[in-house]
Amino acid sequence: MDYTKQEFMAIITGREIKDGELIILGVGLPMLAGYFARSNHAPNLRPFTEGGVYGSSPVGGLPWGIECNRISANATSFTNAIDALGFLVLSGRADNAVIGAAQVDKYGNINTTGIWDEPPWKVGKYLPPRVRLNGSGGASDISVGCKSYLIMASHEKRRFMEKVDYISSVGFLTGGDSREKCGFVGGGPAAIISTLGILRPDPQTKEFYLEAYFPFTTIEEVKACTDWDLKISQDVKAVHEPTIEELKKLRAVDVTGSLRKED
Amino acid sequence: MQNKLLSIEEAVADYTWDGMTYCNGAALPVGSCSIAFGKEMVKQGRKNLNVICHCGSQQINLLAAVGAVDRVEVGFSGLEVYGFAAGLNRAVTSGKTRMEDYSNGAMALRFFGGAMNWPFVPATVSIHNDQQWCSADYPDEYPCNRKIPEITDPFTGKKYGAFRTIRPDVAAIHVTMADIYGNAIMLGTEWNRFEMSRASKKVVLVADQIVHTDCMRQYPNLVRIISEVVDAVVYWPYAAWPQASPGLYDSDEEHMFYMNKMMKTEADTEAYCDQWVKNWNSHEEYMALIGDEKIEKISKTATAFLMDPYRKWIRSDDEIRELQNMTKG
Numbered sequence: 001m002d003y004t005k006q007e008f009m010a011i012i013t014g015r016e017i018k019d020g021e022l023i024i025l026g027v028g029l030p031m032l033a034g035y036f037a038r039s040n041h042a043p044n045l046r047p048f049t050e051g052g053v054y055g056s057s058p059v060g061g062l063p064w065g066i067e068c069n070r071i072s073a074n075a076t077s078f079t080n081a082i083d084a085l086g087f088l089v090l091s092g093r094a095d096n097a098v099i100g101a102a103q104v105d106k107y108g109n110i111n112t113t114g115i116w117d118e119p120p121w122k123v124g125k126y127l128p129p130r131v132r133l134n135g136s137g138g139a140s141d142i143s144v145g146c147k148s149y150l151i152m153a154s155h156e157k158r159r160f161m162e163k164v165d166y167i168s169s170v171g172f173l174t175g176g177d178s179r180e181k182c183g184f185v186g187g188g189p190a191a192i193i194s195t196l197g198i199l200r201p202d203p204q205t206k207e208f209y210l211e212a213y214f215p216f217t218t219i220e221e222v223k224a225c226t227d228w229d230l231k232i233s234q235d236v237k238a239v240h241e242p243t244i245e246e247l248k249k250l251r252a253v254d255v256t257g258s259l260r261k262e263d
Numbered sequence: 264m265q266n267k268l269l270s271i272e273e274a275v276a277d278y279t280w281d282g283m284t285y286c287n288g289a290a291l292p293v294g295s296c297s298i299a300f301g302k303e304m305v306k307q308g309r310k311n312l313n314v315i316c317h318c319g320s321q322q323i324n325l326l327a328a329v330g331a332v333d334r335v336e337v338g339f340s341g342l343e344v345y346g347f348a349a350g351l352n353r354a355v356t357s358g359k360t361r362m363e364d365y366s367n368g369a370m371a372l373r374f375f376g377g378a379m380n381w382p383f384v385p386a387t388v389s390i391h392n393d394q395q396w397c398s399a400d401y402p403d404e405y406p407c408n409r410k411i412p413e414i415t416d417p418f419t420g421k422k423y424g425a426f427r428t429i430r431p432d433v434a435a436i437h438v439t440m441a442d443i444y445g446n447a448i449m450l451g452t453e454w455n456r457f458e459m460s461r462a463s464k465k466v467v468l469v470a471d472q473i474v475h476t477d478c479m480r481q482y483p484n485l486v487r488i489i490s491e492v493v494d495a496v497v498y499w500p501y502a503a504w505p506q507a508s509p510g511l512y513d514s515d516e517e518h519m520f521y522m523n524k525m526m527k528t529e530a531d532t533e534a535y536c537d538q539w540v541k542n543w544n545s546h547e548e549y550m551a552l553i554g555d556e557k558i559e560k561i562s563k564t565a566t567a568f569l570m571d572p573y574r575k576w577i578r579s580d581d582e583i584r585e586l587q588n589m590t591k592g
Contacts, residue, residue, distance in 0.1 A: 027343050050367060051291055051452030059565050064514055065293030065343035067452045072509045073565035080453040081317075082375060085368035090387055113364055113393065124405045126397040132352040132362075134319070134341035136394065140366035144388045167392040168364075182391045183421055 003247055005195040006259045008214060009152060010036060011242045011250055013098055013193045016150055021095040022046045024084070024142060027066045028259075029152050030098035031058065035253040040246060048088070050138035052079030061256035085138050089145040092185035097149040099139040103164040104153050106207050106228040108171025108189040110143070111164035112136055119165035129165075136168040143169035144184040155194035160226040172206035179206070196222045198239065199230075207231065212239045264444040264476075267496045268587045274467050274497045275303040278433050286315040286429075286463060287322045288436025290454040292342045292506070293514050296320040297469040299502040299549070300435040302540045305329050315431050316340065317370040317455050319348050321506060321522055327354040328526040329536065334399075335360055336429075338367035345519045350526030361399040363410065365389050369426055374455050376428030377462030386411055386424030395424060434463035437503055438488060439510055440573060441470035443586055445493025446479045446486045450569050451509030453487060460488045467495045469502045471511050473583050478576035498583050499546060504553060504561070510569035512561040515553075 006029060013033035017023065019042040025034040026049075035057065038045040048054045049066035055076030063070040072078070088094050103111040113136065114129030142149055151171075153159055171189050172179045179188055188206075192199040197213035209231040213222050215238050223230050242250075254260070269277070279285065285304075289296035301322035314335045316323045319342055326332050328350025340355075340362070341347050354360035365373070369389045376384035389395055389411055396406035411424040436456050438447035447468055449456060460466050468488065473496070479486045502508075505515035505522060525535035543549045550558065578586075 049452075051294075051454055053452055062344075063293075064345060064516070064519075065291055067291040067294040067454070067509075068343075069294075069451075069507050069509055069513045069564050069566045072451050072569075078450070078452050080457055081367060081371035081455050082458060085366075086371060090368050109392075120393065120397050120405050126399060126402045126405055126407070128356050128358050130356065132340070132347065132355045134347060135337050135339050135364050136366050137339035137341075138367040140392065140394065141368035141388050145368075166397065168394070170392050173391065184387070184391075 003242060004260055007247065007250055008242060009193055009195055010259065011246050012198060012239060013150055013152055014040060016191060016193070017042055017045065017096060020044045022088070022093065023096040024048055024050060024089060024094050024138070024146065025097070026099060026139070027063055029100065032062060032250065032254055032259060033098050033152070036250045039249045039252065048084060050081065050084045052077070052081065052084040054079070058253065062254055062258050085141045089138070089141050092145055092147070094146045095148065097142040097146045099142055099149060099151055099169065101151055101153040101159070102133050103159050103161050104151060104192060105161050105164045105171070107173060107175045108151060108192060108201060108208055109164055109167045109173065110139065110151065110169040110171065111166045112139060113166045113168045116165050139169045143171070143186065145186045148187050148190045151189050151192045153192060153194050155196040155222065155225045157225050157227050160194070160228070162228045172201060175206040176204070196225060209233055210236055212237050214239055215241055264490055266443045266586060266590050267445050267493065268443050268583070268590050269495045269497055270587065271299060271303045271497050271499055274495050275300065275307050278465055278467050278495060279304055279309050281309060282311045283432045284313045284315065286317070286431035286434040286459060287320055288434050288456050288459055289318055289320045289322070290449070290452050290456065292319040292339070293345065294451055294503070294507050294509065295437045295449070296322050296503050296506050297435040297437040298322045298504065298506060299499045300467065300469050300497065301326055305331065305536060305540050315429055317374070317459070318367070319351070321519070324348040324350040324523065324526050325540070327351040327360055328532040330354065330359060332360045336363045336365065338365050338370040342519065342523060346523055348526070349523050350532060353527065363399050364394050364397070366394065371455050371458065373426050373429045374458035374462045376426065377430045378458050381428055383425040384428060385414070386426045390424035429462055431463045433465040433467065434459050435467045435469055436460060436488065437469050437508070439470070439508060440472040440474045440478070441468045441496050442474055442476045442479055443496060444476065444490040445488070445496050446476065446490045447488040448482065448485050448573070449487060457487045460492050466493045467497060468493055469497045469499055471500050471502055471508050473498050473578045474573060474576040475578060478573055482572070498587070501550065501553065501558070509566045511564065513564045515557060515561050
């Protein structure tokens with residue numbers, strides 16, 4: 001079947017989203033996954049953006065930004081950051097979210113801020129990065145506030161790291177009960193959906209292990225693309241391919257095909 | 264009430280200065296932003312700015328690209344699907360611009376605290392991570408405890424952080440429509456513009472349309488920025504271009520990519536400024552530069568119906584020119 005890794009990742013992420021959830025969606029793949037889920041199996045999904053755009057669906061293709069006119073043409077309410085990120089997310093009210101990551105570590109901590117040759121934690125100094133990324137945006141708020149959330153990331157060794165350069169958004173910190181001790185209202189990441197498979201946190205250690213891999217890859221390849229010693233579930237299985245129906249619904253959201261080209 | 268209409272040149276001359284704490288009034292990186300005001304700041308050579316960039320935007324991208332920004336506080340510095348902000352990132356990685364990172368929610372709370380004139384607000388986010396531990400102001404301290412210091416909840420004994428609140432010297436806030444006194448309606452998400460308008464010591468509105476005050480009297484609930492906190496009003500249609508203004512125009516996709524590409528190097532930034540920033544002396548020339556074809560294309564927005572209730576109150580260019588002359592001398 002003809003589909004891209006990104007499309008596959010969006011469909012698998014969409015399958016994790018449940019009907020009725022109050023969900024905050026970032027632009028790009030997260031929005032695609034969310035609106036795919038709504039049209040596929042979650043008709044009562046309640047998506048909103050961190051700008052406080054409620055009740056809307058994208059028109060004319062995936063939005064360029066979470067406040068783009070493509071997501072502002074049929075909204076039922078426009079509010080603001082205090083409302084969306086404060087009253088609905090930091091308060092602990094939102095059920096779910098989908099966020100992206102440039103780097104993610106084995107405890108689901110995310111870096112979207114910068115890449116350093118010598119990261120701050122290693123040298124004990126905060127010097128300018130070699131590459132500046134975007135900063136956390138609302139993902140940091142989601143990581144502490146949402147009841148649960150999903151992480152999407154491209155599965156490469158330089159991105160799936162033992163320890164990220166900079167923690168922009170917290171996952172399970174150093175594992176075990178280290179997150180719980182911080183007292184965040186939100187529950188932490190439920191899964192990492194990568195371009196190769198699905199990773200889940202171990203209930204005790206909170207280390208992410210491979211639960212399932214995509215049909216076009218192997219366990220060996222997934223391990224080779226992971227910087228930490230990735231543990232494999234005893235029941236590990238290949239994820240079933242997207243159905244024609246699923247792809248059709250996905251592409252009805254991504255009408256301009258922005259995610260149909262491979263990166 | 265006082266007629267506060269000013270030309271963009273006057274507003275920048277009167278309300279900005281070197282070394283100030285400046286805030287771009289915007290609704291996220293693709294939408295509403297007072298970009299025309301930032302361009303005028305570049306024209307007038309403002310420098311050493313401390314920018315409260317509560318969201319990335321082409322305005323901050325440009326100001327940093329020309330080397331006008333010494334320090335910046337951000338929640339998000341990019342241009343969403345249009346990519347990383349090339350000019351801002353060049354200034355940060357070269358060490359020219361110090362950048363302090365927070366979450367987007369943190370920035371909103373810090374404006375709220377500033378509007379309340381509170382010394383700090385409790386932080387339940389941007390703690391236990393590198394936003395707390397890393398400070399560009401104190402680069403030798405890691406983990407830093409001065410940027411978001413730990414505090415104790417006096418009721419439960421639990422540990423949280425404290426955010427420094429924000430009181431910018433001036434915010435130039437983009438709005439869809441304003442009256443000549445500074446009452447304004449914003450279509451689309453407000454992002455932080457409501458809190459910012461109360462947190463800033465001075466507020467300049469940059470409005471795509473000027474409407475009669477009767478419009479405000481018809482929809483008073485929608486007037487989220489009030490004349491009481493506004494110092495000046497600049498009339499500048501397509502002020503957010505190449506970004507979008509819901510109800511009026513879409514983002515200019517081609518120019519968004521082009522502008523960001525040009526911000527990558529100092530030489531290209533200069534070439535860009537010569538052609539697109541310094542090459543006009545009136546709004547007519549600014550419009551001519553964008554071009555009729557482009558104006559027509561971006562104005563065909565799926566959000567145009569949002570403007571329908573307000574159209575009958577829109578003031579004509581002639582009317583506004585006359586009103587603007589009244590504020591002179």
